[in-house]
Amino acid sequence: MAQPGAVTGGMPTLALATTGALRRPSLEERDAILSLPASEASLARALAGQVDLFDRLEVAPPPRAREAPLEGPARIAFWNVERGKFLDASAKLLRGLDAAAYLLCELDLGMSRSGQAHTARELAQRLSAGYVFGVEFLELGLGDAIERSWHAGEANEAGLHGAAILSPFPLERPALARLESDGRWFDGANGERRIGGRMALLASLRISGRPITLVDVHFESHSDPAGRAVQMERLLDAIDAYAEGQPALIGGDFNTSTLSRGWARGSGEKPVLPEERLLDPVPFEPLFEVAAARGYDWRACNTPGVPTQRTRPDGTPPPPLGRLDWFFSRGLAISDPRTVPAIDDAGAAISDHEALVVIVGPA
Numbered sequence: 001m002a003q004p005g006a007v008t009g010g011m012p013t014l015a016l017a018t019t020g021a022l023r024r025p026s027l028e029e030r031d032a033i034l035s036l037p038a039s040e041a042s043l044a045r046a047l048a049g050q051v052d053l054f055d056r057l058e059v060a061p062p063p064r065a066r067e068a069p070l071e072g073p074a075r076i077a078f079w080n081v082e083r084g085k086f087l088d089a090s091a092k093l094l095r096g097l098d099a100a101a102y103l104l105c106e107l108d109l110g111m112s113r114s115g116q117a118h119t120a121r122e123l124a125q126r127l128s129a130g131y132v133f134g135v136e137f138l139e140l141g142l143g144d145a146i147e148r149s150w151h152a153g154e155a156n157e158a159g160l161h162g163a164a165i166l167s168p169f170p171l172e173r174p175a176l177a178r179l180e181s182d183g184r185w186f187d188g189a190n191g192e193r194r195i196g197g198r199m200a201l202l203a204s205l206r207i208s209g210r211p212i213t214l215v216d217v218h219f220e221s222h223s224d225p226a227g228r229a230v231q232m233e234r235l236l237d238a239i240d241a242y243a244e245g246q247p248a249l250i251g252g253d254f255n256t257s258t259l260s261r262g263w264a265r266g267s268g269e270k271p272v273l274p275e276e277r278l279l280d281p282v283p284f285e286p287l288f289e290v291a292a293a294r295g296y297d298w299r300a301c302n303t304p305g306v307p308t309q310r311t312r313p314d315g316t317p318p319p320p321l322g323r324l325d326w327f328f329s330r331g332l333a334i335s336d337p338r339t340v341p342a343i344d345d346a347g348a349a350i351s352d353h354e355a356l357v358v359i360v361g362p363a
Helices: 027-034 040-048 087-097 119-126 145-150 225-243 261-265 275-279 287-293
Strands: 017-019 056-060 074-083 101-109 130-139 160-167 172-178 194-196 199-207 210-218 248-253 325-330 332-340 355-362
Touching: 027 130, 040 194, 056 119, 056 172, 074 087, 074 119, 074 210, 074 248, 074 325, 087 119, 087 355, 101 119, 101 130, 101 210, 101 248, 119 130, 119 160, 130 199, 160 199, 160 210, 172 225, 199 225, 199 355, 210 225, 210 355, 225 248, 225 287, 248 355, 325 332, 325 355
Parallel strands: 017 056, 074 101, 210 248
Antiparallel strands: 056 130, 074 355, 101 160, 130 160, 130 194, 172 199, 199 210, 248 325, 332 355
């Protein structure tokens, strides 16, 4: 198994196969994987048996065809929905953003912690949108320590966790790119057991008749700045392989904590960093240099100095809070970036991440 911070595997390969409904692995399948010894050979065996989950996308068109094409500029949203546990409140928040496309990560399908719902499909239905959904991990348990405590004695119906792009407009050429395959979550040392790996979703959305590449990504949380820079290189390589030179907008949770998550395997005591470092991680995260060298900008796309983390009702994560979520753009006209509080009507947190929005159009 790879050490914390390491990123292994070769160049990203684009998966283009689609289906109307992904297969839902049985509890017996998942328990059989869980019973395997935590070795590289076991991981390879487990992944080989689940290829049809990891090499294709579940796709559904918008329920109603749009009579007119999307004219720019257009608002695009990104949000780490944190499992999708609060579907009604989440849908209301997203509806209020009035976006042409929603880039969403941390969505469950058949998990006890989120009511066994297909959260991407549920949100799409509430927004009268189509969707593209890809699996990041096949979960072998109920989740993290808190979730295991809350749902003790229950079982996941499918155990799928991933990301989605939603839009009321047609999404063209959906694709999936795997960014790493080191198996760091298989042995349970990160607090839970699962197979799969970090990935990005890509799709083209036509704005004023021109295709724009939309990218939805979630970088590894148990990594370090060097590992995240490697993931950025692989992400940008995947975008070029998908549509080199096409204008692009990336929305993602890049986990720009400015440090290694190795502390979680050691004392368990997270280092307390200055708030100004957490809100401006650019000098400490080489992924920004990687993006700049490849022609991507983040300065015009984001609200500097504003955290994107939010403390949950249970008090986690505690302040100081940082900026982990970002837009990056290439070849686009950008305006009006905002960071939107992820709260319900009563002011309670519905995710540990705020939502991001930005207006884009052809340059």
